[in-house]
Amino acid sequence: MGLEEKIPDGIALTTLDAMVNWARKRSVWPLGFGLACCAIEMMSTIASRFDMARFGMEVMRSSPRQADLMIVAGRVSNKMVPVLRRLYDQMPNPKWVISMGACASCGGIFNNYAIKQGVDRVVPVDIYVPGCPPRPEQLIDGILMLYKKIEKESVKRPLITQPNAQTQDERPGEVSGQPHRNPSGELNK
Amino acid sequence: MNLSIDASFMEQSITDFLNNKFPGKVLGDYTYRGQFSLYVTADALYEIALALKEEAALSFDFLVDICSVDHLGKAWESEGRYEIVYTLLSLEHTYRFMLRVKIADHTVAPQSLCDIWHSANWLEREVWDMMGIEFKKHPNLTKIVTDDDLEGHPLRKDFGLVYEEPQFSHNHDEVLITPDNPNH
Amino acid sequence: MTLNMGPQHPSTHGVLRLVLELDGETVVSCKPILGYLHTGIEKEMETKLYYKSLPMTDRMDYMSPMSNNLGFCLAVEKLLGIEEEIPARAKWVRVLMAEMTRINSHLVWLGTHALDLGAMSMFFYTFRDRELILDMYEMLSGQRMMATYFRIGGLMLDVPKGFDKAVRKFIKYQPGRIDEFEDLLNNNRIWQMRTMGVAKISAEDAINCGLTGPSLRGSGVKYDVRKAFPYSDYDKFDFQVPIGKSGDVYSRYLVRMFEMRESLKIAEQAIDGLPEGSHIAHVPGVVLPPREDMLGKMESLIYHFKIITDGFKVPRGSVYVPVESGKGEMGFFIDSDGTNIPNRVRVRPPSFVNLSALAKLVKGRLLADVVAAIGSIDIVLGEVDR
Known part of the structure; x- marks a missing residue:
């Protein structure tokens, strides 16, 4: 009944969103952004036993300009924050961020002058993967959750709106707000 | 390996050697749990090490390690606030001991050992970065591990841990973290 | 020309940043910039009870977590003066796991180092074998990487059933794999050209720079903490310490390959002669009592409560205790002021000191050799910056 019967064989109908999302989610290229212990588990995820290539992700890009997904694996120190933000800004849209491990998500067992209490204060995070470090299965689960998230996105209205690109001169990490702590250790009110 | 005989022999020969060559510069010895160390004066440290x-x-x-301790607020602070510990190793005799220097202030630090050991360069830089002890005649006493924006020397006892209170539901309003106000 | 390398670079083994002055392709000077992973671990340890600092030691040198645990435990035990109380079983399991950790560390090193130099398949082979060691960690503690299996006074739990079978299987399996790696690399012309004669350092310079571990032994200096200052019953094991001849990347590679075989030998001796007995020392007030006692005896319950809430007091004094980790001499200097919190914990980082020699190693060499040199001194940035 209707229009479908008139369509010859070999033609399928879909929405543009569904097709674009299908293409996007099957070729997510992660930026190999290993910082600390979690980076080793991220490497295990790529390596023999867990083999992330099954999900179309075997290429870890070393350049942010060729990557769509940033896996922040490890603790983010205050010195690393501007670097992290700059790498994120260099990634082309659409882009996603997975915060891998307790340290990247909330500071983990470290809560002191050197460690950022969560990478979500620097870049928008899509998926948090808990664990110290998370098992490769957990990371894969996080990636599959990201796929589900990508499926719901629309070409017209991306879920994450990116602010206008910042100029290279200012240090982007500071724009997003580095907390100022006084040396006596008290929190600034 | 019979360490006990070697160790006491070595302790004796180090003490004798230094007392003969640098009279008055060795302030005392300290043995704890079988580990031998000598307290020396800061001004003679370079010559003694050489x-x-x-x-x-x-x-x-x-030179195995250079390490510093801050004794601020302790009962024994009057002996010298900072203590610098140099761990030396003799590969030939397989013997290790520590040279210790106590200084009252970070400015009266001993001379840098960079000329004697290449490894002293970074180790001293780290001590300066973390504890603020200004080694004399160091070629490049600059920050090595801490953030460039960080003021102060984190390992000093008067530098707080800068603990940031986590936000839970019970203290949600007190510790408010929003994108506009990432700190508070 | 000035070239910036890192901190986000696949071949710097973490977040190391190098500022290289180049003349054509020749390195004129190399300036490492550290601190991108500075965690403040030493400061954080000064605010925690002794036993609570233990999990943080894993996260310094995350390739060889158990060696770090071992160093910290030994240092605190020495401060407390309870080294004699540690049961033989605990010591031997510690040795066994420390050696497994060394193999783990060397396997990761081999995989990443070969990957940097263009032999990608090594990465997959070594990570395949490494999973077997991680399985052992998991058997012991339930965690794959950061096991924190050692405790002050012994071990967290006795080894589980089936553990010795897993160890024996690995000991039987692994030598063939190491042969395979050597077949693939030793006579490989590309490998030889990338490693032989590259980043040479003489024995005198190596000592002067404070190199330890395989990087020092590659230059022909026979110094190994396990032999020089035996700890945790290492003097009861029969093993050799390999030394290299030429002090280049290739000889450091050979030393590490030989060390893996020796570690397997030690592990075999440890599992064969594993003594019976308790896995943890009986020191009331310092070491947690066994769970059965705690449920039935009043004093044990009180001790348990006291240790968990208030820790234990450590007499005033300071000690320096080194262990031979996969990277070199990992030392813990702990200064106690007589309370339940350390006054100062200093980690003697082997990678940090080894890295300070990098500028010397690469000066006058080609840019591509920098990657080989970084790989060959086997740094891990978690421990360099701490």
Whole structure:
């Protein structure tokens, strides 16, 4: 009944969103952004036993300009924050961020002058993967959750709106707000 | 390996050697749990380290570590607020001991050992970065591990841990973290 | 020309940043910039009870977590003066796991180092074998990487059933794999050209720079903490310490390959002669009592409560205790002021000191050799910056 019967064989109908999302989610290229212990588990995820290539992700890009997904694996120190933000800004849209491990998500067992209490204060995070470090299965689960998230996105209205690109001169990490702590250790009110 | 005989012999020969060559510069010895160390004065440390390295009978050719301790607020602070511990190793005799220096203030630090051991360069830089002890005649006493924006020397006792209170539901309003106000 | 390398670079083994002055392709000077992973671990330890600092030691040198645990435990035990109380079983399991950790560390090193130099398949082979060691960690503690299996006074739990079978299987399996790696690399012309004669350092310079571990032994200096200052019953094991001849990347590679075989030998001796007995020392007030006692005896319950809430007091004094980790001499200097919190914990980082020699190693060499040199001194940035 209707229009479908008139369509010859070999033609399928879909929405543009569904097709674009299908293409996007099957070729997510992660930026190999290993910082600390979690980076080793991220490497295990790529390596023999867990083999992330099954999900179309075997290429870890070393350049942010060729990557769509940033896996922040490890603790983010205050010195690393501007670097992290700059790498994120260099990634082309659409882009996603997975915060891998307790340290990247909330500071983990470290809560002191050197460690950022969560990478979500620097870049928008899509998926948090808990664990110290998370098992490769957990990371894969996080990636599959990201796929589900990508499926719901629309070409017209991306879920994450990116602010206008910042100029290279200012240090982007500071724009997003580095907390100022006084040396006596008290929190600034 | 019979360490006990060697160790007491070495302790004796180091003490004798330094007392003969640098009278009045060795302030005392300290043995704890079988580990031997000597307290020396800060001004003579460079010469003592050089002599210990070059004396063939001792040949302390390996600088293992340089480390600093802050004794602020302790009952024994009057002996010197900072303590710098140099761990030396003699590969030939397989013997390790510590040279310790107590200084009252970070400005009266001993001379840098960079000329004697290459490894002292970074180790001293780290001590300066973390504890603020200004080694004399160091070629490049600059920040090495801490953030460039960080003021102060984190390992000093008067530098707080800068603990940031986590936000839970019970203290949600007190510790408010929003994108506009990432700190508070 | 000035070239910036890192901190986000696949071949710097973490977040190391190098500022290289180049003349054509020749390195004129190399300036490492550290601190991108500075965690403040030493400061954080000064605010925690002794036993609570233990999990943080894993996260310094995350390739060889158990060696770090071992160093910290030994240092605190020495401060407390309870080294004699540690049961033989605990010591031997510690040795066994420390050696497994060394193999783990060397396997990761081999995989990443070969990957940097263009032999990608090594990465997959070594990570395949490494999973077997991680399985052992998991058997012991339930965690794959950061096991924190050692405790002050012994071990967290006795080894589980089936553990010795897993160890024996690995000991039987692994030598063939190491042969395979050597077949693939030793006579490989590309490998030889990338490693032989590259980043040479003489024995005198190596000592002067404070190199330890395989990087020092590659230059022909026979110094190994396990032999020089035996700890945790290492003097009861029969093993050799390999030394290299030429002090280049290739000889450091050979030393590490030989060390893996020796570690397997030690592990075999440890599992064969594993003594019976308790896995943890009986020191009331310092070491947690066994769970059965705690449920039935009043004093044990009180001790348990006291240790968990208030820790234990450590007499005033300071000690320096080194262990031979996969990277070199990992030392713990702990200064106690007589309370239940350390006054100062200093980690003697082997990677940090080894890295300070990098500028010397690469000066006058080609840019591509920098990657080989970084790989060959086997740094891990978690421990360099701490």
